Amino acid sequence: MLSSEDISFFCVVARSRSLAQAARKMNVTAPAVTQRLRALETRVGVRLLDRSLNGITLTDEGELVLAEGQTIIDAVENLTDQLSDRTNTVRGHLQIVAPYGFGRRHIAPIVDAFSREYHEATVTLHLSDTPTRMVNDNWDIIVHIGELNSPGRLMTTLAPNRRFLVASRDYLKGKPPLRHPHDLADHRCLALRENDEDVTLWRFATAGEEQATIRIAPAMSTNDGEILRDWTLAGLGLAVRSEWDVAAHLASGALVRVLPQWNLPETNIVAFLNTRHNRSKRTSKMLEMLRKGLKPTPWLQAE
Structure with missing residues (x-):
């Protein structure tokens, strides 16, 4: 048996x-x-x-x-969730998947707060450079940065996030002027290789709807966002970075926006919900804490 x-x-x-x-x-x-x-x-x-x-x-x-x-297992969890709803108790195990850098800086503290408030619930936070490639069905919430064509998953937006082309002042000294995205051909470009994105294709648009699509030849590339940011701070080239990652460095002047009149596609912070678990009280409470923890947007408080 x-x-x-x-x-x-x-x-x-x-x-x-x-x-x-x-x-x-x-x-x-x-x-x-x-x-x-x-x-x-x-x-x-x-x-x-x-x-x-x-x-x-x-x-x-x-x-x-x-x-x-x-x-x-699903039936037992469903029964537990229904009993928890009746007693207003949050219990059971919650599995969250998030990107490495964003997960360390912004999701881990929220998970900490959740665990302190709901003592009868347990949490696993799994950090991955490809969080949306989870092949099993053992997760409750996947935090993802950017759009994803995933019609079979429930999605909710947690926070806005822009992307900027950035460089250090030291890198820009003495370099050819940058007035148009096409001028990037004369510069060292750094690329982040993650998910399934075509990372060498940079798309720009102005408020007047002028568009430019540039194919870069990366001088350096990595699958670690922190390394890419550090390379950029060290003056090794230009990079496209999320606002959450570089807002403080832009505010301090360590980095500057390049081609600020040209916008890159936004990559909002979103949460994918497992259709098996999205109605559980623990999932609802975690989503509530994620929204509160990311509003007002923490990375903009440095400005």
């Missing part, structure tokens, strides 16, 4: 690339996971996983346990 703990355990293992990864998720040792999985398979009388050097693969019986087990 399978217990609810057995089902939860197996669902974590089944959604992991390896038993070692499953062990890290559960904060136990890999041998402990192996031993428990072996005992589970012995008890049910069938093999649930095939293990190889390339990772783990579910057997047909394992696929059945995962599918039916997740249905049972």
